[in-house]
Amino acid sequence: MEPQVTNGKAVAALVLGILSIVIPYMGLILGIIGLVLAHGALKEIVVSGQEGRGLAIAGRVTSIVGVCIWGVFFLFLILSLLLAISFSYSV
Numbered sequence: 459m460e461p462q463v464t465n466g467k468a469v470a471a472l473v474l475g476i477l478s479i480v481i482p483y484m485g486l487i488l489g490i491i492g493l494v495l496a497h498g499a500l501k502e503i504v505v506s507g508q509e510g511r512g513l514a515i516a517g518r519v520t521s522i523v524g525v526c527i528w529g530v531f532f533l534f535l536i537l538s539l540l541l542a543i544s545f546s547y548s549v
Contacts, residue, residue: 468510471517478524492521
């Protein structure tokens, strides 16, 4: 009986999900890539019966959190720049 193989995409999705939370400014891109990898890993795990379903789900969750954090950050950044520009024209 050979040991089960852990899906590599699931591991990569988890790593990218964690990095999307930790790394400034690149987190949005890393989170999106992590979401794509997690989705592909979950499909492969169902078809092939590999291990790593929990890793893929954790990668999906951490990627979603990273995308949300950096999406809100960039939204506030854009809104504050627009607000600063509008005040500079009104003065």
